Amino acid sequence: MWSFSYIANEIHEWLSKTFNPTWTLIIEMVLAGVAVIGLFAVLGLILVIMERKVSAWIQIRLGPNRVGPKGMMQSMADTVKLMVKEGLTPTGADKIMFNVAPVIAMIVAMLLLAPIAFAKNFQLWDLNIGVLYVSCVSSLMVISILMAGWSSNNKYSLLGAMRSGAQIVSYELSAGLSILTIIVFTGDLQMSKIIASQKTGWWIFKGHIPALIAFITFLIAVTAETNRAPFDLAEAESELTAGFHTEYSGMKFALFFLAEYVNVFIVCAIGATLFLGGWMPFHISTWTGFNHVMDYIPSSIWFFGKTFFLIFVIMWFRWTFPRLRIDQLLNLEWKYLLPISMINLLVATLMAMMGWHF
């Protein structure tokens, strides 16, 4: 009863009764915008504390434990710190580009939230080319990084931005190909239909080995696309001090920081939608009782559970592996991931044509 779709419908009905359709639409858009910004803030806080705790436990430390109960308010304190810090613009920097870059990073992240289904019947915009939209918009991220790196007038920033350009452009390919594998199975680009096609089982189980390979490829590619270790060459702390955001401070830095985490959330959400069934509960075909229990868990919990599991995996990568070198990074993409995912796509297409998947 208290599901997201129920609340959304109630608000919609009340607004329709009170205002004319134009105003209803405008108010709904404003509400959605506020909700998205609110989600950003909450996600930033949660993911930062999650990252810090995960890293701490992996590194046999306690992690933040002073601010608030069990240190859970630590990221709040960090936010306050970042907000009151002075946002410097270097003298030699291209002022407009320098200040616009973090905003673009945020806008791209916001746009990406549109087609994601957070719960059953709860989606900002169920457009019919959902997956295509996501893979197009996510490639805009590189523009903000290039702008930041170029406009900083710092050689470290420039190096970081150039690395990032090469990296994101090449990893887009294998991310796209692994998404394509699932699209071949479903035959649809619309998010809601992709989820609906997984009612009988998630694609990672239904799609046999090709889906599994596509899933692993997808994970590696999105880790690279979001510039996270072991592919964090754009930042490469021990090589380029902080890479493209070396010169950023205060709130402008915070926007980049937030955009990184929101991007991680979004790619994990898409991974969860495509491979793990989105908000679809876990079903085992003949166990009716078990399926019933699973259905009882709200759809939003299924979605967030899967997404956060994937986020944990990406964090787990980060705190285990050393960083690759730039030429090895490109080698990995062009010599390993791309051929593997191409062959994989071929096999998947064959399977879809013959109807060999469940």
Added chain:
Amino acid sequence: MQHEELKIKLAELLTSATFEEGGEWTTINVEAADWLVFAGQLRNDDSLFFDYLFCLTCVDWKTHLIMVYHLSSTKHRHNMVVKVKLDRNKPEIETVSHIWRTAEFHEREVYEMFGVNFLNHPDLRLLILPDGWEGKNPLRKDFEDPVNMIKL
């Protein structure tokens, strides 16, 4: 090669050299003019083969400077010390950085700390002291720094 053997061999190579007794290793005094040729012989002679210059430094004796080269052979495992006396007011000596590459850095250190001018050194600039350093060379005995007190 043992101490006595080494002494005979070295005396053959450089007749003008004198030996210093009492040290742990064979110690030889060489004129600055002879040093470059002698160094090449030490490095390239198969029975000597001093290929490892493990210490290069200078000592300020107030009246003169003495360059001290500690040499070792990774093949024969024998060591020797070469001492070269320099004029304190105009210390000049040929570089050996093309014979032992490690000398490049050590000579730069000696250059700034003692003011020894190494002729034909490929890159004789300040290494440790800040750019714009003027005045005396810190490790000479008459150096007094009024700002950073060293003596207690």
Added chain:
Amino acid sequence: MYKEPEILSNYALGSNSGVSLGEGDFQINFGPQHPATHGVLHLVITLNGETIKKVEPHLGYIHRSIEKMCESLTYRQFIYVTSRMDYLSAHINNHACALAVEKGLQVEVPARAQVIRVLMDELTRIASHELWWGAMAMDLGAFTPFFHAFRERESINDIMEETCGARLTMNYMVPGGVMHDIHPNFQKRVKDFLQLYKRKIHEYDELVTGNIIFQNRMKGIGYLSAEDAVSYGCSGPAARGSGVSSDIRKIYPYEIYDKLEFDEVLETAGDSFARYMVRIKEMHQSIRIIEQLIDNIPEGDFQAKTKNVLKLPKGDFYTRVETARGELGVYIVSEGGTTPYRIKFRSPGFSNLSVLDHMARGSKIGDLVAMMGTLDLVIPDIDR
């Protein structure tokens, strides 16, 4: 005395430095504050894209002129300053100085003191390598090993704290022996440490050594031939990774090293991975030495009787010891007084740094970090 330079950018390449700035080349200042230099090393790097054309070290940011300071300290006092050179192997530095003074005084060190000294040296060597391992992994972007290395290092520090009274700059060695006897708990705690170490050592291979990313980052990177290693005066693991036998403990044994069973670790590949493996295997050899000695500490004095005021006879005294980073030489010129006339510390880091330019040319900027990691540069040791 110090005048501000008139031209601020006189870091431009000198005409005689062998490389000129071509089209598309640029220079970056790597340090003095940089996450990968672990201190205040300042490298001016000439780059073409990501490829390194020249690396030029600028030193002196932590130069304290220890050599000059020692000229006004007595032979008992000057030892403590040397802990501040290579602070990670402070014991071994102190040991070298104590040996040099003993050589001048011709003091016979009691057997117990010798064993304690060797034990402490080897513990220091392990602690130093542990820190290197963690820091090097961190340079390559893996943050976790740093903390895991500190777990083991911390227990060594606790042992040091209990016996020597300090964790990092112990000043435990004095001319003629050691300052105090070992703590009654010492043997038990060392054995506990050995157990902990053996339980955890396989994790090092799981986390770092066997990792494919790490191996690709290390193998074939920073090649140094045996001839170059000798010519550049490299010592320690940097030379042994190229197959140059340079372990002073084996070649010119001091204390009781000639009676101990241990191997000199040699790798012939000459790349960063070889240097890495030398250090990892050296830790095992140190464990071997400690195991031989820990139950066989002879009874007796821990310090030889020396005069209150030490006076070295006129002459030169040179001692060489093997620190965790390579060969440390202490050259004392004495005039017969209570203070040295001149002291020269031949620090391993200084010579090892000089090879960096030769190694790094033509490789990527990420490789430079890996090379610096495997050379294990400690900046106060370079600057002195």
Added chain:
Amino acid sequence: MFITRYIKEVWGAVKSLTTGMKRTLYYFTHHKEIITEQYPDNRDTLVLPDRFKGEVVMPHNESNEHRCTGCTACELACPNGTIKVITRFDITPEGKKKKAIDKLVYHLELCTMCGLCIEACPSDAIKMAQTFEHSVFDRNKLTKVLNNPDSKIMEGVE
């Protein structure tokens, strides 16, 4: 063959990566391996070894007597000029002049805790204390006088 080598390569890489991930997952799930010490919360249970070199102090007995004869051995032994002995001459009951310390000034800000003064002291008058929280707001507070006011030398210490 090329294909088998390629597959072997990929397989080996994946295997080495999972080994590392298994290790980090172990630590992620085993919280008893955590080694963090929560200073200053553990101040009450924190025990420093008895040899820890924290600060030079001069022990006094209950009748305010110390063992220092003012021989300046510690002052001479100190490499940094940390200790300054200021002496005065007391008149003993027999009418003789006797050297005694007026003040033993100790500059904690210069001290490197090398322990050479303790070694040099012939009458065991000074020792190392196991304190380590030395931060103060004023640098002058780091200059300490080690002997208590109106303290005397212990009987029988020469």
